[in-house]
Amino acid sequence: DGGITQSPKYLFRKEGQNVTLSCEQNLNHDAMYWYRQDPGQGLRLIYYSQIVNDFQKGDIAEGYSVSREKKESFPLTVTSAQKNPTAFYLCASSVGQRMNTEAFFGQGTRLTVV
Amino acid sequence: GENVEQHPSTLSVQEGDSAVIKCTYSDSASNYFPWYKQELGKRPQLIIDIRSNVGEKKDQRIAVTLNKTAKHFSLHITETQPEDSAVYFCAASKGTGGFKTIFGAGTRLFVKA
Numbered sequence: 001d002g003g004i005t006q007s008p009k010y011l012f013r014k015e016g017q018n019v020t021l022s023c024e025q026n027l028n029h030d031a032m033y034w035y036r037q038d039p040g041q042g043l044r045l046i047y048y049s050q051i052v053n054d055f056q057k058g059d060i061a062e063g064y065s066v067s068r069e070k071k072e073s074f075p076l077t078v079t080s081a082q083k084n085p086t087a088f089y090l091c092a093s094s095v096g097q098r099m100n101t102e103a104f105f106g107q108g109t110r111l112t113v114v
Numbered sequence: 115g116e117n118v119e120q121h122p123s124t125l126s127v128q129e130g131d132s133a134v135i136k137c138t139y140s141d142s143a144s145n146y147f148p149w150y151k152q153e154l155g156k157r158p159q160l161i162i163d164i165r166s167n168v169g170e171k172k173d174q175r176i177a178v179t180l181n182k183t184a185k186h187f188s189l190h191i192t193e194t195q196p197e198d199s200a201v202y203f204c205a206a207s208k209g210t211g212g213f214k215t216i217f218g219a220g221t222r223l224f225v226k227a
Contacts, residue, residue, distance in 0.1 A: 035217075040123065042203060043158075043217040058214065090157070100146045100207055103215070105157040 003027040006091050006106035012114050013078070013085065021076045021109045023091035030096060032074035033103070036060060037088040046089075049074055078111060086113050116141045118206050120218025128226050133191045135221045137204035140185065144206040147180060147187050152201045152220075161202075162189070194225045 004025040013019045023032065031050050035043040045058030049068040063082025068074055074093075078085045088110050092103040119138045127133050139147075145166040150158035164171045164178045164187065171178050175194075180187040187206075191198055201222050207215035 033215075040219055042118075042120070042219040043205075045214060045216075048214075102148065102160045102163065103150075103158075105150075105159070107157050 004091065004093055004104050004106045006089075006109050008109060009107065011109055011111045013111060015113055016080045018077055018079050019111065021078070021089055021091075021111070023074045023076065023106055025072055025074075025093045025104075027093055027095075027104060028071070029093035029104070030071070031094045032068070033092045033094075034058075034064070034066065034074070034076045035090045035092065037090055037108075043090065046076065085111055087111060116214070116216050118204060118216045118218040120204050120221060122221060123219065124222045124224075126224040126226065127194050129194060129196060131194055133194050133198070133223055133225075135189045135202055135204070135223075136186065137188070137206075137218050138184075138186050139206040139216070141206065141208065141216075142185060143208045144185075146207045147178070148205050148207075148215075149176075149178060149189050150203045150205065152203065154200070158203060191223075194223075196225050196227050199223055199225045 007022045033048040034046040044060050046064050047066040049055040052071050055066050055068050065077045090108045091106040094103045095101050117140050121136050148163035151161045152158040162178050164180050175192050177190045201220045203220050204218040205215050
């Protein structure tokens with residue numbers, strides 16, 4: 001369904017721990033993105049990658065890290081430095097190296113700090 | 115900085131009425147304007163998009179208009195149905211200078227039967 005898969009759907013983290021959110025796509029898309037969704041704030045860009053082994057910071061990258069070792073995978077690590085990590089995280093991909101085409105979203109991961 | 119403002123944040127209409135959601139963008143270099151619909155608990159999905167060389171685009175009951183001079187674009191839904199109830203996001207992006215897509219804050223649309 002949709003060709004882009006996020007896991008897990010729900011994730012609980014203790015304060016001070018790092019957690020990694022998975023994002024895999026089989027659409028052969030070059031570009032991949034991570035967004036954070038908070039109520040009333042739309043989608044805010046955390047990191048994006050236009051091509052394998054390359055990624056760029058978005059608007060709210062502090063406390064997050066990513067890697068792009070394979071075209072189909074773009075995992076996001078939420079580190080202990082992220083002060084308010086509880087949110088809904090969406091991964092997306094698009095065809096070209098520029099997001100000037102339709103973005104396909106995963107179903108999201110809801111992260112809660114306990 | 116770059117931003118997209120979206121209004122209203124909540125919209126309630128009677129089934130069969132029209133709904134209009136408006137967005138304003140700040141970066142005049144933006145040239146692609148997609149609209150996404152997110153149903154409760156689901157992923158956002160593209161419903162319509164428009165590029166800067168077009169002023170209006172229509173797909174059945176939905177249409178989007180773009181005013182480049184005013185940096186303003188709108189989503190129009192006619193003959194609304196209960197299944198149109200969702201959160202709608204507008205967005206603006208550009209294909210040069212290191213792309214970024216900036217999203218509006220979203221509009222929660224309620225269609226009352």
